[in-house]
Amino acid sequence: MSAGLSLRDVTVAYGDVDVLHAASLDVAPGETVGLVGESGSGKSTLALAALRALPPGGVVRRGRITLGGDDLRAMDAASLRALWRHRVRFVPQDPLPSMNPALPVGVQVAEALDPLQPRRADVREIDAMLDAVGLPDPERVRRRYPFELSGGQQQRVLIAMALLGRPDLLVMDEPTTNLDVTTEAAILELVRERVRGGTTAVLYVSHSLGVVAALCDRVEVLYAGYGVERAPVDDLYHRPVHPYTVGLLDAVPDLARGKGHAPLRPIPGRLPDPGETDGGCVFAPRCPVAEPTCRTTSPPLAAVAPGHDVACLRADAIRAGDVSPRQPAPDVPDGPTSPHGTSLHAEGLTATFAARARLVDRLRGRARPRLQALRGVNLHVPAGRTLGLVGESGSGKSTFARAAVGLETPDAGTVTLDRTPLPARLRDRPRDLLARLQMVFQSSDEALHPLRTVGATLRRPLRRLAGVPPADLDAAVADLLASVALTPDYAERTPPELSGGERQRVAIARAFASDPEVLLLDESVSGLDVSVQASVLNLLDDLQRARGASYLFIGHDLAVVAHLADEVAVLYLGAVAEAGPTDALLAPPFHPYTEALLASVPRPDPDATPARPPLEGDLPSPQDVPAGCPFATRCPRVLGPVCHDERPPERWSDDGLHRIRCHIPRADLAAEQADLDLREAP
Amino acid sequence: MTSPRAAGATFVGGGARSPRRRGALGVLRSLYDRPASAIGTSGVLVFLALAAVGPLVTPYGPTEQVLLDRAQAPSAAHWFGTDRLGRDVFSRVVAGARDILLLAGGGTALAVLLGTATGLWTSARGGWIEEVTFRLYDALLALPALLLALLLLGTVGPSRSSVLLVIAVAYTPIVARVVRSVVLSVKAREWVAAARLQGESPRWILLREILPSVLPALAVESALRFSYAIFLVASLGFLGVGVQPPSPDWGLMVAEARDYVYLTPWSLAFPAAAISGLVVSVNLAADGLGRALRSGA
Incomplete structure (x- = not known):
């Protein structure tokens, strides 16, 4: 009997249709397990089944679900309430609907700490946790209502609530999918620092292989309701076996593989509908190495290495290198793209939108505030x-x-x-x-x-x-x-x-x-x-x-x-921060904002550790654009008052192709950023 | 059928491959899926049938007086009895069905037409025209429908056409608001932007890109307005400012019978039952229509 979460042969159905087939999963205390799959893979269903929180219509038909040895399927309503109250926590993709819009954040966080007597919850503990999840000035945050916080802040509050409960099991269902990449990086950093370790078993659901690579100890890959591969994170990314896992990895563009490098290898065909399976391997119709037996025999998960299980009849042949599980590379017609064609040129494009003005301000004859969406963009x-x-x-x-x-x-x-x-x-x-x-x-x-x-x-x-x-x-x-x-x-x-x-x-x-x-x-x-x-x-x-x-x-x-x-421009608050050929953009010197963006992109490679601390703060309101450099409020390389007060100059490269709008000279930027070069080594 | 579909869309994903395409007949059939809307729909159909063939099946004319048979209780000869003037109540109730359905239906149709046209055009266009139109509608909505009707009828005088006009004026703003709420969400959709990029005319965008999305909400609202219009027509008749005697108007019949309720209770009860029966039927059918269109969308 394991101490953490354990699912054995769990089958879940909506109505008459099985959407999850005999899935097994273990998450030990202190371990973070990633659950990866595309939409329709059943990953959210599995996560909710682990919480006994399936939506109406969803039924666990077979299998065993235990948490710390207690059988969740045998629990009555009272023990389930106790389970949900004290032992499990859930962080959803969209934080706002999970909060009560009518209560200040502080009240809700207190309930998370002490569900039965929130008024007696220790305010110091709450403030310490809010601070720890990256919400400075916790006293102010506590008085806010959920809608007054940005999406990233809402997600931080939910994570704080989850952690305060000191749960045995924490399920996070795509908690960063709706967030910007810089916010995502900050949240992932937070999960890495604060959530991992300890005694909590963490189940992290995501469609993004990059996010999972950065975060998890082990990964479970789901396809059409079947677990197809389960492996420690290094094995999965460096020695994937199942053709679906390989296909997923090949389909993700990586920063280090820019244009003109290998084309992406998509997986042909489409996901079968639930209930459409016919007894064979569910991936066989899309598999590059499928044999006739694959269409008649459903493979069980079997170990190919310690801790590495694969549900594939051809696993041994793939591991021996006899066959390649990769999808065939698509044909790319020879020759570069046509140099003829038409260019589009934008010069000084400026756009503002009228924001809603307060009636009092309008009566006093004040100008309506304007949202500055574009501020003189040349592209x-x-x-x-x-x-x-x-x-x-x-x-x-x-x-x-x-x-x-x-x-x-x-x-x-x-x-x-x-x-x-x-x-x-x-x-x-x-x-x-x-x-x-x-x-x-x-x-x-x-x-x-x-x-x-x-x-x-x-x-x-x-x-x-x-x-x-x-x-x-x-x-x-x-x-x-x-x-x-x-x-x-x-x-x-x-x-x-x-x-x-x-x-x-x-x-x-x-x-x-x-x-x-x-x-x-x-x-x-x-x-x-x-x-x-x-x-x-x-x-x-x-x-x-x-x-x-x-x-x-x-x-x-x-x-x-x-x-x-071929060329990339980076926009920040309605102005071009940096623009130039893609290769130049992926190499120093960077605009400090580009630098932060590049460092934030989750890479599908567990060895690609983030090179920079995540950006702090949120995007300033476009109603109130800083007078100097728009990025100055968040810039880690800010020089001093000049950044806040003066609009930075555009600094061009010698060949006249690449521009950065920054007060720091290109040579200085290049020298400080030499460690971050994402161009593929020749 | 509903729960696995809904669950599939939300949690399993990719479940949107088999939508149901249905015509008007399919919608009518799905009204019989639930007992409440089946009863309502049947009721509406019965009243419609009565209105259509009424004069052919009634034994007496609606204003025909049999002076020897005055104030008779319901019997084989007079199913609903007779009033104190010797008119057959059954014949009058059946004849009244046509009147009230025509007046309420016509008034609702007028309101739907006006409300859709103005709501669609002004809210797709935006700007001051929309602002002025809807502030005007808000002003109309600030008055209770009955008060507005009394005011208008006091000005133009009671007649069938003025009852039509009253219904149209009272319900146009409500229909327009319903249309507007859908238009505002649809006009920002990307397929509308794509149509603009194809150089489509404002008329095409209004009628072909936006209007089809408005229709389900409009159908439900029309049915609901219809039931309120029936109520309004009957109320106006009751107050004596709508259809004038000796027409067999249900509201009017209730008003006339009120003074003799101890003598001829049946001449009050049957028209009153007809009013509430029709209103309840239309409401149940409207509710079912809403469900049918939502689940099919």
């Missing part, structure tokens, strides 16, 4: 190439794209397409200009009209912008679908019938309908699972080679952006 999307645009939420990167295509009207500045200046308002742009500049949006759920078939969605721009005659429309739709690797029968389907990746392909097809010269992609792969993301990134690359379109690729994930982009 250049090179012809036939890709400019990556990165920044945290609130940096203005989406506003830039929307202003460029005309969805927002900028206050000042110009956008030119080659040498054609674009009218600021969308309605002043003639149709042939609209056809030349198109956009792919972020959300695969909202980008397509849910009631319209894919065919109808694609026919419209083909007719209006590309001028395809009605008789040829069906053929044109089929061509367009083929260009995004979808079969013609997709024309009859509606968006709710498609998976997220398929929807995003249709959205890309729609944008390509008018054969645009410049395409803006606003976080267009962010919502996708990594294996799907890889195939969409490859698709975008292929389409660029085939059509010679120029891309502006916006993302918050530096590794993804660097993978696709």
Whole structure:
């Protein structure tokens, strides 16, 4: 009987459909186990089953769940309440709904410390913990209501509450997924420092191999409700065996593998629906090394090394090196991208939005506060190439794209397409200009009209912008679908019938309908699972080679952006902090903000330890942009008053390609940052 | 069927591959999935049938007086009895069904049309037009519907068309607000932005990109408005400012029978029961419609 959490052959069903099949898992006290899988893998179901907190309709059908030797499945309502009150804690992905909006944070934290007598909770202990989770001035935090805190602060409060309970089991379900990368780094640092060790068994659920690599002792990989591989973190990343694990690792762009290096290897096919399995290995239809027996025999988890279990019939052959579990590398057409094409140039783009003014201030004749979304942005999307645009939420990167295509009207500045200046308002742009500049949006759920078939969605721009005659429309739709690797029968389907990746392909097809010269992609792969993301990134690359379109690729994930982009610009509070060729951006000198961003990216490599302490504080409000350098309030390299008071100069590299807006001279930055070079060694 | 689907979408993911596409008939059929909405829908259908074929099945004309049969209790000859003027109550209730359904239905249709048109156009456009329109609607909403109706009828005089107008004025703001709440969330959707980038006209965006998303909420709200309109028509008839005698209006019949409630209680009870039966039926059906459209969306 183990002291920590133990699940044995746990099968969970929603209704009649099993979504988790005979899963086993052990987390010892003081150990952190990562639970990894794509959406639909059953990882959240497993985590909630471990807490006996499945949503209505979910039933543990078979198996044993014990915590410290106590059988959770045998507990009655009273013992379950005691379990939840004293022994387990849960940190969810979205912190706000887990807090009571009507109570100050302090009251809720006190309940976490002493659930029965929160008023008698020790305030000093609470303050010490709030301070320890990186919330300075805990007295003020205690008086705040949850909505008054930023997302990162809310998550810190929840972690503080979880730790104050000194639980036997702490389950964290993607606690950093919705946060910016710098905030994520700070939270991960916090979990590493404060949560790990001690006596708590930690189950950390994540879709991100990078996050898990940085944090966990052991990792459990789930696929379609089956545990497929379980290994110590080093083994999993350096000696993965299961073809699915290998596929996941190959599908993640790594910062050290920029553009022009190996293409990503997506996993073909799609996740089977729950209940769709037919007795064979659940991964066999997508597996590069599947044999006929794989389709008839479901492999059990079996040890291949101490602590390393794999559910694969070919595990021995893979370990012996007889077969390669990697997906075949996609064909990449020879030759670099076409140097022809059209460039997009933005000069001094400025956009502000009116913020809500208090009535008192309006009556006193005070000017409405303005949110400064863009403050004089100069950017250049090179012809036939890709400019990556990165920044945290609130940096203005989406506003830039929307202003460029005309969805927002900028206050000042110009956008030119080659040498054609674009009218600021969308309605002043003639149709042939609209056809030349198109956009792919972020959300695969909202980008397509849910009631319209894919065919109808694609026919419209083909007719209006590309001028395809009605008789040829069906053929044109089929061509367009083929260009995004979808079969013609997709024309009859509606968006709710498609998976997220398929929807995003249709959205890309729609944008390509008018054969645009410049395409803006606003976080267009962010919502996708990594294996799907890889195939969409490859698709975008292929389409660029085939059509010679120029891309502006916006993302918050530096590794993804660097993978696709020839040049990268870093935006902070509506201004360009650094811009230049991707290679130059990944090597010193860095703008201190870029430096922090790069150091924050979780890498799918357990040996890649963070090189910098995480950034402190939050992004300043865009209503109240600092007068000097916008980054001065958080900059670890701040020089002194000059940073706070004077707008820093743009410092260009000798070849005139790379610019940094900083008071510190390039040579000084380069000297201090020499240890952080992410370019692949030649 | 609902719980595993919902659970699948939230916790298992990837469950959105088999949506149900249904026509109007499918929605009607799903109204019979639950007893409450089945009863309501059946009730509404019965009243509609009565209104359609009423004069063909009633034994007497609605204003026909049989002076020898005055104030008779319900019997085989007079199912609902007769009033003190010797009119057959059953015939009058059936004839009244057509009146009230036409007035309430027509008024609701007018309100839905006006409310949708103004709500859709102004809130998609935004700016001062939206502001002015909805402040005006707020002002109308500040008055209770009945008070507003009395004011209007006092001005234009009681008649069938003024009852229609009253319903339209009273309910247009409410419909417009419902439409607005959906439009505000839909117009920021990315598919609307994509349509703008295709150079679609404002009209196309309004009618083809936004309106379809408004329809489910609009259908439920219309059904609900209809039930309130029935109530309003009956109330106005009761107060004597709506449909005028000798029309077989239910509210009017209740008012006329009130003074003789000890003599002919049936001539009060049956029209009153008809009012509440119809209102309850429409409400139950509206509730079922809401559930059906939500689960199918």
